[in-house]
Amino acid sequence: MHNKTFIQLILVQIREFYREPAALFWSLLFPVLMAWGLGIAFSNKPVQTKTIALVFAENQSKESFEMLISKTSFEHRKDSITNDHYYQIKYGNDNIGLTYFRIKPVNMQQAELMLKRGNASLIITTNENKLEYHFDKYNTDAQLSYLQITSLINGENLSNQQSEIKPMTEKGTRYVDFLIPGLIAMNVMMSTLWGISYTLIETRTKKLLRRMVATPMPKWEYIMSHITARIFLCFIEALIIFSFAYYYFGITIKGSIAAFIVLFLSGIVAFSGLSVLIASRTAKTQVGNGLINLIVMPMMLLSGIYFSYHNFPVQVVPFIQALPLTMLADGIKAIFNEGAGFIQVWKYILILNTLGIISFIIGLKFFKWY
């Protein structure tokens, strides 16, 4: 049997991948760990617990403070570890959600430390027969705690049911629903840029590229083999992340699966093109490292993978939306959570493919083979 160049070239990529334990960890296990960790850390808990620092003025008795908060039906509790005493106040019900406030009597120094360390966002001090509240007015969490506590102290009890509130428990609105499509998109970027650029640059550095080009090997087959192998590997990686998210968080694709596959491929095309461009002239792996990070880092932070880019100033949002990773992530999110199909994502598909093909052509034109 004669050996087919293209198949042999693809086999090289795949063998290099599965024979490298580090590659297996970073591209298969790490994204899953990330999805799991972040999904758990930011999942909304059924009951919130918030700590508040309480500082007594000199000569102020506990009893007079307890008088002031008598309308809150507080309870005396002890910290299970330090055995320190605190007051527990309950706010809310099943519909609005439950919050337990732990009001810890401490001195001013400790209170400030708690604030600096983020253990508490609010300090209550007693002054004669009044309570004073200290918090950062730009901190929404502190604002909310202030409003909730004062309403309890003033005896403004919530009605038992708060029947005007209709809790939402539907899938697609949780943090993890936001996170998983973004992680799948980011994995395409990381896997493709590192996988293709880095390998091409390393092959050149090792003079292996020189050696291969000195044979009748068709150059385009060489580059295409990298992209083809990457498509295969990206699908496996995405399948693993998705399977985990499906079984662990119950995440599903609400929209068109076909649109997802085409969009996913377009993402690979876009980042493959960029990879070839990055690798076209670079002869040192260190320089390649820097170049790849230069592209990867800003997109990782800006493209709305971990948090929504709508938190950035309105003026920069259009620029963020023009980044390839944003397009890919937004597209996948729309398909997963909003039930979108080709009609909603065709623009992303078109732009990603155009970007990929243009940078591929430029990269190949300037490609340094020797």
Place this chain on the structure above:
Amino acid sequence: MEIPILDVKDVRKHFKEVKAVDGVNFTVGTGEFIALLGPNGAGKTTTVEMIEGIQQPTSGEINILGLNWHTNESKLRRLISLSLQETRFIDKLRVRETVRLFASFYNLPDARVDEVIEIVDLVEKKKSYVQNLSGGQRQKLALAIALLNNAPLLLLDEPTTGLDPTARREIWNILMDLKKNQKTSLILTTHYMEEAEFLCDRIIIMDKGKILAQGTLDELLSANNSKEIIAFSTFDHIPDNFFCGDGIVKLIWDDKTNSGKLIVRNIIEQLPLFLSKVKDAGIKLTQLECRKLTLDDLFISMTGKHLGD
């Protein structure tokens, strides 16, 4: 007349300020083994890479079986084969997989893959990862790949540099077998004198981008056959013009080792003169040797430096 396998005509390669190769001419006939001998930076690799089509000459002409790189690149890729000075193959690929990969570029069957692995004696290692090979085994792998397509012209760039004597000898034996069985022409760059002497029909001595001398070993030595050497060591410094006179060709003095080589036309005539001169000047010799000129001496007398420099 038969077309030479390789014809290099007045080839130059100038980088910004460096003339890496500066007007080189030579031909290689069918089945001929040629050594390009020279110290580091002599222009050997640049010359070879221009022949391989990896670098473009600034001027001059290179013809391989009458074809050149401008018009016949794809044909030439099949007519030559090579090993580069240092190629690091893929660490996590096995020996046989690596050879198979390259075999696929020439559309060769697995039978040929196993054949070249056997020729270079890597059968026991064919399932090993490249990263676990010794320096000698890596060179054998590079050689196996170079042999794959049975090219009429084989170019090996320092195939034994850095290898221990046993590994070097093994590579030599593979190449000697090739010489017996095939009609392959070989160009080999080396800075080992013995390698050039042992393997090659013709030796081209290069330095600073130019060819200093070329010919068979005998030709090179016989052109200088009337010359002999008085080699000596002393603790004293010998000035350049200390020895002069009719029968003296040249003094090569090495400050580092405090030793000198006096090239003379006739030892029998010159030795007594040498000794009396040394004695008169009060120079104390620590070593003295008289012999015929070797290729090594020839090289030093031409370039002023040792090959390994």
